[in-house]
Amino acid sequence: MKETIYTIPINEALEKGDFCPFCGMYEELEQEAVRYAVGAAMMEPDFRAITNEKGFCKKHMRDLNAQSKALALALVFDTHLDNIEKIMSNDLTGEKKGLFKKGDDAGEKYLSELKHVTESCTICARIENTFLRYMENFVYMLKKEPEFLNKVLSCDGFCMEHFYMLFETAKKELSATDFEKYFVPIAKHQKKRVEKYHQYIKTFVESFDYNNAGKPMDAPKDTLIKTSFLLNGEFKPKEKKLDDI
Ligand SMILES: [Zn+2]
Numbered sequence: 001m002k003e004t005i006y007t008i009p010i011n012e013a014l015e016k017g018d019f020c021p022f023c024g025m026y027e028e029l030e031q032e033a034v035r036y037a038v039g040a041a042m043m044e045p046d047f048r049a050i051t052n053e054k055g056f057c058k059k060h061m062r063d064l065n066a067q068s069k070a071l072a073l074a075l076v077f078d079t080h081l082d083n084i085e086k087i088m089s090n091d092l093t094g095e096k097k098g099l100f101k102k103g104d105d106a107g108e109k110y111l112s113e114l115k116h117v118t119e120s121c122t123i124c125a126r127i128e129n130t131f132l133r134y135m136e137n138f139v140y141m142l143k144k145e146p147e148f149l150n151k152v153l154s155c156d157g158f159c160m161e162h163f164y165m166l167f168e169t170a171k172k173e174l175s176a177t178d179f180e181k182y183f184v185p186i187a188k189h190q191k192k193r194v195e196k197y198h199q200y201i202k203t204f205v206e207s208f209d210y211n212n213a214g215k216p217m218d219a220p221k222d223t224l225i226k227t228s229f230l231l232n233g234e235f236k237p238k239e240k241k242l243d244d245i
């Protein structure tokens with residue numbers, strides 16, 4: 001494996017002390033990919049071809065609109081809309097119920113092309129590629145750098161989505177012996193994290209019981225948001241709606 005160029009960002013992410021180091025790395029990749037899509041990518045015909053084909057998901061469309069790159073975005077939309085119009089010029093009148101096999105008729109072709117264009121995202125695809133290399137590099141470092149496992153265990157752990165991805169990568173990349181040596185301690189550590197937040201949540205729920213009124217609560221104030229991060233990864237919290245309280 002030669003993905004050692006990712007060693008520095010991985011070490012930096014662990015040292016930063018974010019709730020989940022992979023969430024931090026993902027966000028950095030995301031910001032870079034959004035800037036690229038309406039920046040340097042404008043001069044890259046290969047990337048433009050992907051943008052024309054895939055378009056963007058809603059989250060990344062929101063991020064792109066937050067950039068001050070109106071002309072670049074309009075140019076990307078222009079060619080992407082060419083592609084959508086091409087799909088929409090599929091002839092639907094040739095569709096005769098029952099006469100064609102499934103997948104053969106005009107409606108099916110239109111539908112599958114439309115599905116592709118609405119479900120794919122240029123930025124998601126770009127991030128995913130690099131992010132998988134990060135995962136592989138992380139597992140490689142567990143095996144190659146004697147102190148790395150201790151460094152990982154000195155952090156609190158991961159969100160569940162990234163724990164899952166790390167598990168999957170470790171299972172694929174490591175021998176049974178190495179998996180036991182390097183990944184099993186991480187899985188045990190993550191289980192402790194889950195138990196810790198579960199206990200906080202129980203304490204939090206109990207604090208609503210009138211028998212406990214006035215007693216100090218033995219769980220951090222940010223228990224709900226941190227448990228949310230644990231379950232679904234880090235996100236920027238929205239402002240609370242005060243009118244529903
Ligand atoms: Zn995460």
Ligand SMILES: [Zn+2]
Nearest residue numbers: 057060121124
């Ligand atoms: Zn996306």
